[in-house]
Amino acid sequence: MKSFAKFAAVAVMAAAALIPASSFAQDKATPQYKPVKYIILMIGDGMSLPQRMLADSYSNKLFGKGLTINELPFMGYTKTSSADSFITDSAASGTAIATGVKTNNHYIGVDPKKQRVESVAELAKKNGFAVGILSSITINHATPASFYAHNDNRDNYYAIGQDLVKSGFDYFGGGGVNNNRGGGFGGNNRDIYDLAKEAGYTVAHGKKEIEAIDLKKADKILAYGHGGQLPYAIDIDKKNDLTIADYTKQAIDFLYAKNKPFFMMVEGGMIDSHGHSNDAASSLFETMGLDEAVKVAYDFVRKHADESLLLITGDHETGGLTLGFANTGYSSYIELLGFQKGSRDVIRGRIDPIFREMKGEGVLNDALKQAVTDNFGLVFPDKRDAGLAALRDKVRQDNLKIDQGVLRQLVLSSSEVKSIEDAAKQKRGDKFVSVVYGIFNNKCGVGWTSGAHTALPVATSSVGVNADLFSGMYENTDISKHLKEIVKVSAAK
Ligand SMILES: [Zn+2]
Numbered sequence: 001m002k003s004f005a006k007f008a009a010v011a012v013m014a015a016a017a018l019i020p021a022s023s024f025a026q027d028k029a030t031p032q033y034k035p036v037k038y039i040i041l042m043i044g045d046g047m048s049l050p051q052r053m054l055a056d057s058y059s060n061k062l063f064g065k066g067l068t069i070n071e072l073p074f075m076g077y078t079k080t081s082s083a084d085s086f087i088t089d090s091a092a093s094g095t096a097i098a099t100g101v102k103t104n105n106h107y108i109g110v111d112p113k114k115q116r117v118e119s120v121a122e123l124a125k126k127n128g129f130a131v132g133i134l135s136s137i138t139i140n141h142a143t144p145a146s147f148y149a150h151n152d153n154r155d156n157y158y159a160i161g162q163d164l165v166k167s168g169f170d171y172f173g174g175g176g177v178n179n180n181r182g183g184g185f186g187g188n189n190r191d192i193y194d195l196a197k198e199a200g201y202t203v204a205h206g207k208k209e210i211e212a213i214d215l216k217k218a219d220k221i222l223a224y225g226h227g228g229q230l231p232y233a234i235d236i237d238k239k240n241d242l243t244i245a246d247y248t249k250q251a252i253d254f255l256y257a258k259n260k261p262f263f264m265m266v267e268g269g270m271i272d273s274h275g276h277s278n279d280a281a282s283s284l285f286e287t288m289g290l291d292e293a294v295k296v297a298y299d300f301v302r303k304h305a306d307e308s309l310l311l312i313t314g315d316h317e318t319g320g321l322t323l324g325f326a327n328t329g330y331s332s333y334i335e336l337l338g339f340q341k342g343s344r345d346v347i348r349g350r351i352d353p354i355f356r357e358m359k360g361e362g363v364l365n366d367a368l369k370q371a372v373t374d375n376f377g378l379v380f381p382d383k384r385d386a387g388l389a390a391l392r393d394k395v396r397q398d399n400l401k402i403d404q405g406v407l408r409q410l411v412l413s414s415s416e417v418k419s420i421e422d423a424a425k426q427k428r429g430d431k432f433v434s435v436v437y438g439i440f441n442n443k444c445g446v447g448w449t450s451g452a453h454t455a456l457p458v459a460t461s462s463v464g465v466n467a468d469l470f471s472g473m474y475e476n477t478d479i480s481k482h483l484k485e486i487v488k489v490s491a492a493k
Contacts, residue, residue, distance in 0.1 A: 036308060282343045
């Protein structure tokens, strides 16, 4: 204690002696807000630096180019804790980013005393901006809801859907309205989509209808691909489904054509889902999907460089993702994650029937082994030569930038086979898939510490007018505090 106090005193004196007082001016500089016309805020749900780095390094290895998100010139770290918890949920963090107020987990657009707080989107609308809210997950889910709804329970989807209609915002797009008839909360309520139509929204469902919207004629738009969320990026069939990048493009075209300033929030809503299920491959594809939307936004911002601000953040980290694992030491094999064939839901859909056919037996039979190989590229030791030859063929056929030698990493060790055998004995698809996921992720040099959120700060990147304000380390509420001031000076202009 004594020596620490002495050290601290010496350090302070040394610092005071070395640095002239004037250089501290920047510490307390009041931000000089400059007016902008177009503000695009993008949020990766569950996306912190590890998620960005995972997708970046995969993209670099396979395609020779990292993420666009990581090219933005300014970056800061954003702390995410909520009013009542060091580890936030998406409702409290969404509310913090949207309104500038820390609230309790599960609360949307209200403070800890359940008093309504205004979001930057509402403030922008009030000040003559057109407003767009987009998400790949359902549009009344916690993060998008924080920009237009006020409710002390994020699960009150029907009431949040009513707030969506009441907002009068110009564009809603991506996932559909969850619980649109309020079945779970009293039933027999009027369909949110009908309420939206009555309020003047052009409601379009599915790729064909959405692409057919006349953007010049529509007053307000509610465009959704599915009743629920969009397909995961790893599973999406681009012929039949729009991506979050497609929605972003449409929203920008629509809002820009209104000839007034706009504020847009785009959420990549399902990086979080893959963090919860510790699914690194799906996570990196989801992040790359959001990055496609970032590209669309960045292109727009480049064309309107003197009047735009693009800001990309996360609401919290999910899963305790880390790049590097005990058994792989200083090596990593992130490129091998590409051998995974689909999200956890899709893979469960292939594994569950095999268990059903076993009729309660629970052994690692040939069908299960084949499924493990087909869905993850993992090679059982008794099929080593044939398995590696098949992987080499695949690499050649698809022209993948993967070293032949690295493929050996996909051969299962005897202890890994034992774990998979034990998992089969549990006779349950979900348990089995979890064990295989763990082994596969770890073999690729990726680790997870949690099935929940963590308190890791997130990275916030920015470009454009006022972008420098988002450097340094600050609370998530500062994002909204700055954005609200920017909206005010922009409206006054
Ligand atoms: Zn979550």
